[in-house]
Amino acid sequence: MRALLTPEIVPRLGLVLLKPGRELMSLFSGGRVLVETQPQNMARLATGRVPDARQPLAEDKTLEPFFTDERVIRAAGGLPGLEYWLERNISECQYPHSDYHHHERLTMRHPPGSMMLCWHCENKLREQTTELLEGIARRNVINWIIDTALASLRFNRERELSIAELCWWAVYAGVADAIPEDMATQALMLPVEQIPTVYREADIMPTVPATSILRQKASKVETVPEQQPEVxxxxxxPESPESFMLRPKRxxxxxxxxxxxxxxxxxxxxxxxxxxxxxxxxxxxxxxxxxxxxxxxxxxxxxxxxxxxxxxxxxxxxxxxxxxxxxxxxxxxxxxxxxxxx
Structure with missing residues (x-):
């Protein structure tokens, strides 16, 4: 948790007063806290809790095939892992077009993932397939995979996940084959080839796909196989020696x-x-x-x-x-x- 606070300075006493409010009091319960000057990118934020970092990768349409790939979803924990994440992070019904929401929440699966709905909306939308529901499920999958990648890389939500870090997570999780060409090109910072409208045969130069370069580099790194071994x-x-004792030693x-x-x-x-x-x-x-x-x-x-x-x-x-x-x-x-x- 981070906070952006306005200090009240008492120079004659050498004191600085802060008013965090009830929501931020837990920030000071662990002992010492880090104090630093306001960064430039937070100049327009209101005083109070600093929200989690915005994740530009979640808004990149070219990455949707990677996020919705079944191999990537399975590597992140599968649909049970997604539903567990929804229960911990979504506290209200995600269906916006309803005048009434029941207090009881439950998850409903919809390709490519799942969503959190109230009992009333789930009963109404069950077995329906619409673009709106697909968009909600896709957004949940993308946010969950980004959150999972951040946790696996030992980062918190205050950090913006880069495309290179997402690729490394894919290699670490054993789903490097699911990385699309555009994503590999951006991660390797390869120049985007400009294709002219007219080509002379002498100008045609074969290029190596970015995904093959990434796989070649990944093959030199010890990675977790696609089907991860059990921990x-x-x-x-049923016939342990202790089970036959009247008072077995634990x-x-x-x-x-x-x-x-x-x-x-x-x-x-x-x-x-x-x-x-x-x-x-x-x-x-x-x-x-x-x-x-x-x-x-x-x-x-x-x-x-x-x-x-x-x-x-x-x-x-x-x-x-x-x-x-x-x-x-x-x-x-x-x-x-x-x-x-x-």
């Missing part, structure tokens, strides 16, 4: 690969890049001098993690209980193939 594979043992289940993946996901509190895999405290989890099993975790940034441990009740009142957050995160991990059967 965690589970199996059941063993804590640990998996470093899974917790390493968990802390690479967006924070469940603020959606910024996470720093820690938080193990559930209380609710019958863990015990004296021990943590809960590594399966019962969800990602938190350092600031949200400190707030949770400082006041569990306040954190759960604001974001939901730890069990709700862990179950929702576990559901997403299963839905996108991170946890599979052994």
């Amino acid at each position: 965690l594979a589970l199996r059941a043992d 063993r804590r289940w640990e998996n470093a690969a899974y917790t390493r993946w968990v802390k690479s996901q967006p924070c469940e509190g603020c959606r910024r890049p996470a720093d820690d895999p938080h193990h559930i405290i209380g609710h019958g989890m863990g015990g004296t001098a021990t943590k809960a099993h590594d399966l019962f975790v969800f990602p938190l940034c350092r600031e949200c993690h400190d707030k949770l441990h400082a006041d569990v009740a306040a954190f759960e009142q604001k974001h939901g209980t730890q069990l709700e957050l862990a179950f929702r995160f576990l559901d997403r991990a299963l839905a996108i193939g991170v946890i599979v059967k052994a």
Whole structure:
């Protein structure tokens, strides 16, 4: 969170007073804050919270084939991942042409993605296919993939995603083949060939497609394959030795690969890049001098993690209980193939 504030200077006392307002008070709860001069591009912004960075790539029509490619959607987490993102980021019905909206929200799938609707609008629009609904679904897919790419690259929403960074994310996610020619040309900063109306045969010079250059460079980099391997594979043992004991000694289940993946996901509190895999405290989890099993975790940034441990009740009142957050995160991990059967 960032804010643009107007200071009141008291030179005789050497004090500077700021009035952030209730919405921005949480900005000062984590200790020190960064203070810098107003950048030129914020000169016209109103005093208060600075909105997330505008993403020009979301408005580039030439990139729509990439964003709506099934391989790219699958690499970002699939439609279950999109719906999880919608539930966390969209708080109202996205259908604008209705005089009434029910308080209950749910997602409705529509090619090429999904959208957040109220119960009334979903019941009315179910199984309909229109250009308006397609536009809403496409915009959601594009914003979600940009958000996913920012989180994967350890950036937050305050940063503008460049086309070169989007291409690197595609290479990292194993969908470099989905990058179209125009996108590769812009990312490699190749000159746009001017094609004259009349060509002499002697002037015809074969050119190398930008996508082939990008694939050649990407092949030299160790990337994740298109079908990403599972992070965690589970199996059941119905005849474990402890299951035959009257009072078995508990063993804590640990998996470093899974917790390493968990802390690479967006924070469940603020959606910024996470720093820690938080193990559930209380609710019958863990015990004296021990943590809960590594399966019962969800990602938190350092600031949200400190707030949770400082006041569990306040954190759960604001974001939901730890069990709700862990179950929702576990559901997403299963839905996108991170946890599979052994």
